[in-house]
């Protein structure tokens with residue numbers, strides 16, 4: 012154990028709930044809670060069965076007053092979340108009760124935990140690696156089933172296991188190269204460098220492969236930015252409402268909603284979408300409309316998917332043709348709207364402006380045809396690049412950046428090897444790559460990075 016402190020925090024969300032949970036972790040967790048606990052049996056908590064649930068009351072030792080009826084969940088280290096002795100006190104879920112219990116636990120010797128400190132301890136005690144700790148944050152923050160799936164996959168340590176194997180191979184190569192520095196015989200060096208260059212190739216291919224999952228991983232994790240464009244009255248707002256009616260995200264806390272646009276979150280095929288309606292801005296005077304067109308173009312270039320709504324009740328206007336032109340090279344879905352009342356435009360009229368990910372006649376009014384969007388989303392996320400066949404998917408920007416850096420270092424090392432440069436240079440680059448990969452798992456422990464990372468957690472986690 013790296014510390015003697017026993018820490019405590021409220022583990023449940025603030026507010027009223029069915030149950031509230033206080034989590035206590037550390038060497039003194041059991042005696043400390045025992046001093047407040049009154050149950051039927053007089054057997055000390057330390058001697059009760061591990062992983063059992065104990066019923067009783069928490070009593071304020073100063074006043075003798077019962078604060079609440081509780082269930083204690085006993086988990087002895089190292090087989091607990093933090094790898095230390097842990098007790099979870101389950102009480103009634105009122106905010107006053109929970110706070111009062113926490114106050115008692117603190118006054119009997121525990122220290123209030125910092126945000127993420129339980130998970131940090133799990134990491135520092137060697138129970139989980141950094142990618143697993145980050146997976147815990149991702150699970151908490153998951154915006155849809157797909158993001159949850161990636162996070163849970165990361166929690167099992169697949170990514171870390173793979174990276175550790177990679178690091179071992181690199182270290183073996185570094186060792187072999189270093190031998191040639193000590194014994195600088197020409198032919199040995201030549202053979203070794205050729206061998207190392209050859210064994211770098213599959214490693215770098217694996218890294219590239221994993222990096223190729225990053226775009227999908229990012230979209231799954233952060234949500235797909237989806238811009239809805241189209242001329243005034245095409246039915247953009249109606250479409251947005253129709254999509255949200257079926258799929259509104261549970262969490263719609265999206266920063267960045269501006270006066271000019273409306274942003275909403277929705278989930279489709281388990282994947283989160285940030286829908287941006289470029290409405291409002293275009294419905295008034297000419298000058299504002301021009302600004303709107305410019306603005307719409309900005310959104311188009313920043314979006315992962317563009318949904319272009321065409322008014323299907325009248326022939327294509329010049330403005331609509333312009334908008335269709337701006338979609339070149341984008342993942343775009345063209346919805347010919349108002350299919351319930353008109354068919355003035357067909358998919359054939361749109362096709363020449365393509366190719367588009369999909370063209371479909373829809374009705375924002377009755378919801379007809381909208382399911383096409385789900386197919387496009389799935390294709391975009393899972394279609395092109397297969398998910399890592401190791402089951403690992405890079406979704407975390409920190410991991411992606413480090414992986415890119417490590418790959419760049421190895422690319423340089425390989426080039427230098429092939430150019431016959433001094434082995435010292437090559438060894439330096441390979442060592443840096445090895446360190447950089449270790450930053451992903453937390454194996455090359457850099458304290459500032461670890462602190463920064465765990466401060467992102469909520470209290471009690």
Ligand code: GDP
Nearest residue numbers: 243244245246247248249290349352374375376
């Ligand atoms: P926006 O300016 O692009 O946001 O368009 P709105 O969503 O405000 O819709 C403009 C008008 O078209 C409104 O009167 C809507 O009721 C109507 N509208 C939108 N979608 C449909 C549809 O699918 N069918 C019909 N019949 N009317 C629609």
Ligand code: ZN
Nearest residue numbers: 247248290291
């Ligand atoms: Zn509108």
